Amino acid sequence: SQQGEEDPQALSIQEGENATMNCSYKTSINNLQWYRQNSGRGLVHLILIRSNEREKHSGRLRVTLDTSKKSSSLLITASRAADTASYFCATDQTSYDKVIFGPGTSLSVIP
């Protein structure tokens, strides 16, 4: 498969805890993007990290990229109930002229 794979498929944590989601992919990329989807809604772009970057921050979000391992992680610190959603990674692959989405991680933050 050309798509990225998120891990775990589902994650349940208490409010205030950190949530970490991982994404692995198989081919070289131009960039990797993370999206959030609330139930029944469209996806919202969270952060984009380019292949020459190793870490990016946006508010409570921290994304890392390890191109040698072909993997990325999304860390949400001090989670809130409002963070409950599905999170998708998407890879802009150099050998494939479009962005490929993974199957997503379903995050539940329990108040």
Place this chain on the structure above:
Amino acid sequence: SQTIHQWPATLVQPVGSPLSLECTVEGTSNPNLYWYRQAAGRGLQLLFYSVGIGQISSEVPQNLSASRPQDRQFILSSKKLLLSDSGFYLCAWSPPRRAGYTFGSGTRLTVV
């Protein structure tokens, strides 16, 4: 600012009926446009994408088609719906260099 409009939000259609979903983008020119389908609890399946007026690339052969009659308008159609066409359809746009997608709010299609 750029906005994307997708309608309708929900649609219930009988098997064999036609389909037309419309998506329009405002505030940008020459966007890349995409149609995705998402099965319940699953990832996104790319159906069609377009890099310009009249330019449509199909990813998955099926009874759906897409058209781009204007720069910022993308239409998903079917002549005869199948039960298997049920799903959540999402339109999206990106700049030509694909630096992040902006999604519409989606259409929940139920074929009965």
